Amino acid sequence: MEKPGIVITGVSGRMGQMLVRVVSASDEVRLVGAIERPGSDWLGRDLGEAMGGQASGVLVSDDAVTAVARAQAVIDFTTPEATVAFAELAAQARAVHVIGTTGLSPEDLGAISRAARHAPIIRAGNMSLGVNLLMGLTRKVAAALGEDWDIEVVEAHHRHKVDAPSGTALMLGEAAAVGRGASLDALRSPAREGMTGERQPGSIGFSAIRGGDVVGEHDVIFAGQGERLVLRHLATDRAIFARGALRAAIWGQDQGPGEYDMMDVLGLG
Ligand SMILES: NC(=O)C1=CN([C@@H]2O[C@H](COP(=O)(O)OP(=O)(O)OC[C@H]3O[C@@H](n4cnc5c(N)ncnc54)[C@H](O)[C@@H]3O)[C@@H](O)[C@H]2O)C=CC1
Numbered sequence: 001m002e003k004p005g006i007v008i009t010g011v012s013g014r015m016g017q018m019l020v021r022v023v024s025a026s027d028e029v030r031l032v033g034a035i036e037r038p039g040s041d042w043l044g045r046d047l048g049e050a051m052g053g054q055a056s057g058v059l060v061s062d063d064a065v066t067a068v069a070r071a072q073a074v075i076d077f078t079t080p081e082a083t084v085a086f087a088e089l090a091a092q093a094r095a096v097h098v099i100g101t102t103g104l105s106p107e108d109l110g111a112i113s114r115a116a117r118h119a120p121i122i123r124a125g126n127m128s129l130g131v132n133l134l135m136g137l138t139r140k141v142a143a144a145l146g147e148d149w150d151i152e153v154v155e156a157h158h159r160h161k162v163d164a165p166s167g168t169a170l171m172l173g174e175a176a177a178v179g180r181g182a183s184l185d186a187l188r189s190p191a192r193e194g195m196t197g198e199r200q201p202g203s204i205g206f207s208a209i210r211g212g213d214v215v216g217e218h219d220v221i222f223a224g225q226g227e228r229l230v231l232r233h234l235a236t237d238r239a240i241f242a243r244g245a246l247r248a249a250i251w252g253q254d255q256g257p258g259e260y261d262m263m264d265v266l267g268l269g
């Protein structure tokens with residue numbers, strides 16, 4: 001059987017370039033398309049040469065319709081607006097859509113759910129094995145500790161990140177809320193500034209640090225009386241996200257239409 005053809009969107013981005021390396025090195029898939037936004041100075045160039053290496057025979061294009069039509073999977077780490085558009089294209093082509101993009105609004109998520117009626121969509125704010133294991137640990141610790149243990153999620157990322165809290169922080173917050181038998185919407189504390197008043201018992205707080213080239217760091221802090229428990233994940237290489245995304249694209253080939261996450265892919269659900 002022919003290997004699944006993969007289209008990568010946002011190929012000139014931090015994750016896009018990492019995905020190109022990981023997908024190109026895999027002998028389980030074929031890279032069949034490289035998409036960038038209209039106006040990008042990578043358009044029309046050979047992808048390998050644009051990345052500073054040898055010619056790859058794949059030209060960078062903004063014609064996502066044509067590229068997605070000949071693909072079995074789209075791996076997409078771009079922007080919310082672009083991701084919603086790619087979800088519709090992938091659904092039309094019945095291609096698996098792997099979404100790493102974060103900062104999606106409730107409206108964006110609604111559009112993605114509608115697209116998932118036609119093809120598999122695998123979406124996670126963090127595609128690494130470590131963070132998805134940490135979600136299970138967070139849920140268990142939150143369930144084991146009472147409400148007198150305050151939960152705070154602290155994350156740090158590079159200076160270019162545009163959304164906060166990070167997608168990972170929200171996933172970890174949701175896992176903690178589920179451990180407490182509630183949804184994050186019910187427990188999430190508003191961002192703090194000025195005279196905030198005392199902490200609401202049982203709430204889950206978020207803090208975001210932005211600076212330098214930090215790949216991604218997340219602490220889930222359980223603060224009790226006289227002791228603190230800290231669950232931590234440190235990402236030092238974006239390859240962990242790209243490897244997870246490729247694994248999801250391959251796993252998705254055997255799934256029917258619907259919404260999935262990395263816990264499903266990794267069998268941790
Ligand atoms: N789920 C996960 O494991 C991870 C998720 N992310 C998320 O991935 C997203 C991208 O992150 P970075 O690569 O750091 O950002 P970036 O800004 O370096 O790359 C985004 C790329 O998307 C391109 N793009 C924007 N609109 C487009 C369009 N309409 N068509 C095609 N390409 C388009 C941009 O030109 C750019 O090259 C962010 O939302 C980030 O939070 C990042 C790392 C891991």
Ligand SMILES: O=C(O)C1=N[C@H](C(=O)O)C[C@H](O)C1
Nearest residue numbers: 102125126161166167168216
């Ligand atoms: O923008 C990033 O870089 C990252 N984004 C994801 C997030 O929002 O959690 C995953 C990772 O932390 C890197």
